[in-house]
Amino acid sequence: MEVNKFLQRYSAGERAFPQTNLREAELVKVNLSKVDLTAADLRQSRLGRTNLSGACLRKADLSESILWGTDLTKADLKRALLREADLSGAILTKANLKRANLTKAILKGANLSNAKLSEALMWEVDLRPTADYRTNLSHADLSHADLSYANFSMAILYQANLDGAKLCRANLSAGMGLNTDLTEASLQGADLSYANFSGAILSKANLLDADLTGTNFDDADLTEAIMPDGSVYK
Incomplete structure (x- = not known):
C-alpha cells in the first residue's frame, strides 16, 4: 500500500490494516496510535519518533526497521519479528513482546519497564546505555527468554x-539487578563484574565460569546455585 493512501485512510478514522505491505515506508514522527497492523510487512521501514502507543503489531515483520525514540507504550508485539531493528531510545513501557524475535536488535537507552518479554528470542541484543539514558528493564518479565x-x-x-x-x-557488567x-x-560464562545483585534471587542459577569480580550479592539468595568453580552453594 502506498504510504500516502495509508495515512489518508488512518486520518479518516480507519484503524485496521492487517497484513498490509509497508516495506521500506517512511513514517517518521507520525501519529499512528492504536493502529492495527497485525502481520504487516514493515521490514526496513523508518518509524523514528512515531506514536505507535497501543498499536497492534502481532506477528508483524519489523526486521531491520528504524524505530529511534518511537512510542510503543502498551503496544502488542507478541511474536513480532524485530531482527536487527534499531529501537534506540524507544518507549516500550508495558509493551507485549512475548515470544518476539529481537535477535541482534539495538535497544540502547530504551524504556522497557513493565514490558512482557517472556520466551522472547534476544540473542546478541544490545541493551547498553546511550549518552543520556540507561536501558530500563525494571519490573520487566523476561522469564524463559533467550x-x-x-x-x-x-x-x-x-x-x-x-x-x-x-x-x-551475556554481559551484565555494572548492571543494577x-x-x-x-x-x-543460565548465566554460564556471563560477565557480572561489578553488577549490583543485592537482594536478588539466584536459587539454582548456573554461574559456571561467570565473572563475579566485584559483584554485590548482599542479601541475595544463592541456594543451590552452581558457582563459577562448579561448586554448589549451600
Whole structure:
C-alpha cells in the first residue's frame, strides 16, 4: 500500500490494516496510535519518533526497521519479528513482546519497564546505555527468554523477572539487578563484574565460569546455585 493512501485512510478514522505491505515506508514522527497492523510487512521501514502507543503489531515483520525514540507504550508485539531493528531510545513501557524475535536488535537507552518479554528470542541484543539514558528493564518479565550473548552493561534490572532465562555469555557488567528474580537462570560464562545483585534471587542459577569480580550479592539468595568453580552453594 502506498504510504500516502495509508495515512489518508488512518486520518479518516480507519484503524485496521492487517497484513498490509509497508516495506521500506517512511513514517517518521507520525501519529499512528492504536493502529492495527497485525502481520504487516514493515521490514526496513523508518518509524523514528512515531506514536505507535497501543498499536497492534502481532506477528508483524519489523526486521531491520528504524524505530529511534518511537512510542510503543502498551503496544502488542507478541511474536513480532524485530531482527536487527534499531529501537534506540524507544518507549516500550508495558509493551507485549512475548515470544518476539529481537535477535541482534539495538535497544540502547530504551524504556522497557513493565514490558512482557517472556520466551522472547534476544540473542546478541544490545541493551547498553546511550549518552543520556540507561536501558530500563525494571519490573520487566523476561522469564524463559533467550538472552545469550546479550549486552546488558549498566542496564537497570530492578525487580525484573529472569526466572529460567538463558544468559549464556551475556554481559551484565555494572548492571543494577536489585531484587531481580534469576531463579534457575543460565548465566554460564556471563560477565557480572561489578553488577549490583543485592537482594536478588539466584536459587539454582548456573554461574559456571561467570565473572563475579566485584559483584554485590548482599542479601541475595544463592541456594543451590552452581558457582563459577562448579561448586554448589549451600
